[in-house]
Amino acid sequence: MTEPQAAVAEANQRFYRAFEALNLGEMDKVWARGEHVKCVHPGWPLLSGWVAVRASWEAIFNGTGEIRFTIADVQVTVHGALAWVTCTENILSQIGERVAVTSVLATNIFEHGPDGWLMLHHHASHVLGGGTQA
Amino acid sequence: MTEPQAAVAEANQRFYRAFEALNLGEMDKVWARGEHVKCVHPGWPLLSGWVAVRASWEAIFNGTGEIRFTIADVQVTVHGALAWVTCTENILSQIGERVAVTSVLATNIFEHGPDGWLMLHHHASHVLGGGTQA
Numbered sequence: 001m002t003e004p005q006a007a008v009a010e011a012n013q014r015f016y017r018a019f020e021a022l023n024l025g026e027m028d029k030v031w032a033r034g035e036h037v038k039c040v041h042p043g044w045p046l047l048s049g050w051v052a053v054r055a056s057w058e059a060i061f062n063g064t065g066e067i068r069f070t071i072a073d074v075q076v077t078v079h080g081a082l083a084w085v086t087c088t089e090n091i092l093s094q095i096g097e098r099v100a101v102t103s104v105l106a107t108n109i110f111e112h113g114p115d116g117w118l119m120l121h122h123h124a125s126h127v128l129g130g131g132t133q134a
Numbered sequence: 135m136t137e138p139q140a141a142v143a144e145a146n147q148r149f150y151r152a153f154e155a156l157n158l159g160e161m162d163k164v165w166a167r168g169e170h171v172k173c174v175h176p177g178w179p180l181l182s183g184w185v186a187v188r189a190s191w192e193a194i195f196n197g198t199g200e201i202r203f204t205i206a207d208v209q210v211t212v213h214g215a216l217a218w219v220t221c222t223e224n225i226l227s228q229i230g231e232r233v234a235v236t237s238v239l240a241t242n243i244f245e246h247g248p249d250g251w252l253m254l255h256h257h258a259s260h261v262l263g264g265g266t267q268a
Contacts, residue, residue, distance in 0.1 A: 036211045038220055040239055043262035044222055046207065073180065077170045081212045084255065086172055086180055093161060103173055107241055107257040109218060120211075121218065123241040126257030128177035134143075 004112075005076040008083040011110055011117035012076075016069045018089070022061040028054070032111055032118040040123040042104055065094040083113040089124065103127045138246075139210040144216040145244055145251035146210075150203045150223070156195040162188070166245055166252040174257040176238055199228040215246040223258065237261045 001009065012020035018026035031037060033049065040046055041055040041060070047053050054066070070090040077084055089104040135143065145164070165171060165184065173187040175194070181187050204213055204224040204228035211218055223238040243255035 038209070040220075040259065042239070043260065045261050046222070046239055048209065075172070075182065079216045079245070080214060082216050086174075086182075086255075088180070103256075105180055107174070107243075107255065109241075109243075113215070121220075121241065123239075123257050123259070125174065125179065125257070127179050 001076070002015070002078070004078040004083070008074040008076045008085060008110055008117050009074055011119070011131070012074065012085045012087065012108055015108065015119055015122075016071055018068050020067060020086070022067070024054075024058055024061055027057050027061075030119050032113070032120050036120065038121050040125070042124050042126045050092075062094060065096070067091060068070060070078055082109070083117065084109045084121075135210065136212070138212040142210045142219060142244055142251050146208065146219045146221065146242055147205070147251070149242065149253055149256075150205055154201055154203050156198055156201070158188075158195055160190055161191050161195075164253050166247070166254050170254065172255045174259070176236075176258050176260045197229060199230070200250070201225060202231055203247060216243070217246070217251065218243045218255075227257070262268040 013028045018030050032085055033050045033065060035049045037053055038046060038048050039056060047056050072090060073086045074087045081091045085108045089106055091102045093100050104124050105127050107123045108119060109118050112115040144228060149164045150259050152164050167184045167220045169183045172180060172182050174191060181190050206222045206224060208219060208221045219242045221240055223240055225238060227234050238258050239261050241257045244251040245254050256268055
């Protein structure tokens, strides 16, 4: 892994640490600002702009008792000041009384600026069991 | 929409035209080549590298009788020689005897090179009815 790839992988880890900690202040540090910031939670419609994205994290954090991530298959592509990561999120979560184990595939886009690599885009979707693979 | 944004939107349209036409030759022209090319079909695991991605299109095209896209909510962000698009794919498809109408959210990443804007990454996932929106 090159140095920029490692820095992007570290930014990606920070994102999942903030998510796992259900810590909105840490999540604030992970993301870029602006209208071009976008987020797709599994099964949700697209959220556009930092205000909507942040509100979604606030709602998710408030509604989540405990969540644990095991991140696998991390692949980083760096393209100048832009980079994207694909990874599998193996998630153990507790929402209300329900404990769930799910596998989610994520595409995370990051931008490099004065504050390092910040997330611009998060697209997460469930991997269905028995999906056809060509 | 700026000129580069319009060119990316056009590349995005070419992708859906090739898909709708179930035309592998046209799909070949839409995509970049290489190991960093990736694709997530709705519910599928990640496919890495052009060979695996192309094989998936071949399998999908062979298994699909008819498919019609209405693409909505197209948002284009250009970042030098890299760009990404989010859009909603409203899909009418016939697989075997079954006709289905589905709504899919896509993140499509494109790279600009000598052959224009080529697709590097396609992540598509179902939007579930009644998804919570913060």
